[in-house]
Amino acid sequence: MSFIADKQTLDDLQLLGKFNSSSIFSLFNRVKTKGGEQVLDQMFLRPMTEVGAINARSEVFRYFRDHAAEFPFRNDAIAAMVAYLEENREQSAGLSFFRMARNKTMASITRDETYEREQQGLQACLVILRECGALLRRLEQDGLHTGTPWAAWAQQAGLVLRHPQAAAFLEMPANEELSLSQSAKLRHLVAGVWKEQLLALIMATYELDVYIAVGTVAREKNFSFAVARPRSANMLHAVDVKHPRLDKGVTNSFSFSKEGNVLFLTGANMAGKSTLMKSSGILLYLAHMGFPVAAGELEFSVMDGIYSSVNVPDDLNKGYSHFYAEVLRVKKVAEEVSEEKKLFVIFDELFKGTNVKDAYDATLSVTAAFAGFTDCFFIISTHIFEVGEALREEPSVRFVFLPTVMEGHVPRYTYKLQEGITTDRQGMIIIENEGILDML
Template structure:
């Protein structure tokens, strides 16, 4: 999946600083680089089944190991500082450079601080390389076909390929002569600088994946199955999907089939339409990250992109109204569909920025246009039930969220997905139950 925009990220609470978001939920990283890597994962959903399954596998693996011994955010901060020292020595050779330092500044405080930073950094880099070499090497020997591990091992081998083993052992013992310090400072900070940075990236990725593993360990989240051949009738099938951010969520089963890939979800405010859309969207999004999803079981095809229009507002900066922003969102979607992109689309109360008749006509026309894009999935929610009869008998799947009316207890929201169209007129029922019209009539009769 390579098509995701800021509106979708905000609507699905992927990255939203105002509320608890997905990044916060899955973040158990230790290093700052690990958190940055995790954040990047959320901005770059995966497109290939093999990549998704590799990431699923390593997260599962990480749930059974402990790599905290090598994860130290302050150590990594110092090592990043070390690698940011000048690329080249000031003198013609590395030897003359350090000899000048020794002869002229040996007793200075700056030299001692620099010398301490270099020696400690060489030791810590060697320790990281050795740890990863043993850890990843062990995994590779047991799982030689896992490309993600093979790729990590290649980056470690790139650093180790021409390093003398006996000298490397001395680095690990933190026994650095001046000669070794000069040699490996020059190696690590100059010749192998880029390779060392790639080793750091491996560590940060492991930190991010380990963080996800620890955040989800023991929780009711499960890894989805991915269908990249599109042979079956099911496009999305989710058992007991629930909202990730609710304390006591209601679970729903979702089944979207080919030929029924457009849902029209009706119901009044507070019935849970937006929450349901976000729940399904979250599952689809996390599935494309290779992360576990909030459901008992899930199967999904792969999409080229996901587009959510749930909490769309006005754009005061460019003078755009809510309705015009809706039009621009639909236009952008139309361009993607026309280009052959397979999209997963969520639209909540579309065209609410215009009058009821206009919105009804626009919604009906849009649905009629979307039907021919049978490789995409469209979930549309609306208050507009009048057009339901015009959609019946076609390939539009009518859904609603059930609600019960009780004269004593009031509205009882079940948040359970049901077939058909919402028939309840909650507004009039509530107004009558609260005797609003009776109060007004009584007041008028007394005047």
């Protein structure tokens, strides 16, 4: 079963986008190879829902966080090798020799560049094979080729490097030109005998690129790793959570369970509600990827997906107002939770596109209804603190707020969660402090 996160959620949380320097993808995109970037992209597109797979990947990243490593291969050589493998395939040694001889003859007669390109591709393959050999020897000397996350790569590399005909090429001087017979033999090995193993080795190398890159980010940012629990545990316990893009961000802790599945959040404008909610969504998404998280610790039961409603746009083409777009978003979530899916849901300022009376009634009714789906967890924020007072009798709703401290006429925000409901409203104070009324 695939993890659910639709485009609205991905956009709200700024999870994807290699060309968006503010995205969470860009935060982790320290890879050295194009293939590594593609592997990273697939990991972001496919969070996992199997406990063992999540925890296993977390352990790999944890290893590379705790054991610093540099990516040991030349990206240009890897790219050239991949291109050569994709363009060539040989079935027999005789055919390989015939083609190489023909290409060399054409190069001398017509200045055809095919033979030169062949040589460049083969030399790139040799460069990578030598680098693989050097890495494998280091791993074996240090005892890391078994029992560590290096083992999968080492096993795949060994399938090629321990082939009886590999030694003759690996022991050649690095700058020595290949003869016609050597070129033909290497072409047959690379494009024929070893091709499938080499493609698998390259994929393992791309994965290694991702492991080293993500582990480096985790070490530099002091991120931790979540522990996934079965769905039946129905819990989430997060300590010292912050937005992963805020190195000096204020941390907060929160929990969910069957007995407390709704976090009702109040606070003034600029108090940090949206940032907290986005941080929680990013936290859980990364946790289902097995990635490091911006928290002191996190333990969670596996969920089916995340839905958010933070920046819901209107739709001029369909004639949807902002309010109607909000209603459709709530309807979508209602349909999903009604199908007994286990979801983490973020509603930031429910029904802000309508009048206060309708917003009050709708927020109260929807929150009370969602509270009954105890297998799902909700964070619902609002400026209408009166809704909170009306929800006091709901046993599974917890009330928290982000306070504002007034220093004279200037508000100061602590960004630190407290229990309860706040009645803070500083909108007019901010307007007056900016001198808007004086200008008018």
